[in-house]
Each structure stands twice: as C-alpha cells, then as structure tokens.
Amino acid sequence: MTNSHLAVGERVTRIGATVQAVADRGHTDVAAAIRALTEAVQHTPEFTEDQRDELLDHVADVVGELG
Numbered sequence: 586m587t588n589s590h591l592a593v594g595e596r597v598t599r600i601g602a603t604v605q606a607v608a609d610r611g612h613t614d615v616a617a618a619i620r621a622l623t624e625a626v627q628h629t630p631e632f633t634e635d636q637r638d639e640l641l642d643h644v645a646d647v648v649g650e651l652g
Contacts, residue, residue, distance in 0.1 A: 593627075593634075593637060593638055593641060596638075596641045596642065596645055597623060597627065597641065600619070600623055600641070600644060600645050600648050601620075601623075603648045603649065603651065603652040604616045604619045604620055604623075604648060606652060607619070607648075607652070612651075615651065619644065619647070619648055622644055623641070626640045626641055627641075
C-alpha cells in the first residue's frame with residue numbers, strides 16, 4: 586500500500602466521522618448525499634489517484650464546513 590492510498594484512507598475515515606456527526610444531528614439526507622459522493626469518488630475507475638485525492642480533499646473541505 587502506498588502513502589497516497591493511506592492518505593486517501595485517512596481522509597475517507599475523517600469524512601465518515603464528520604458525516605456520522607451530521608447524521609446524528611438529524612441531517613440524514615445531507616449525510617447520505619456526502620456518503621454517496623465520497624463512494625463515487627473512491628470507485629470511479631476513470632479517476633487517477635491524484636484526481637481522486639484532490640476530489641476527496643474538496644469533499645473533506647465541504648464536510649469540514651458542516652462539522
């Protein structure tokens with residue numbers, strides 16, 4: 586496993602924790618949308634690792650604003 590895979594994994598874990606907190610506050614629709622977006626970024630084969638990392642960074646920024 587490369588460092589970029591570890592960084593992506595850590596970022597996804599942080600996104601997941603914040604999304605769970607959003608869901609716990611009753612915003613389950615927002616949480617579901619962020620989860621779906623995160624999964625789409627992770628599993629879209631057309632993205633390079635760099636693109637995936639950058640997109641997840643943007644998702645993390647948005648989620649950080651929700652937290």
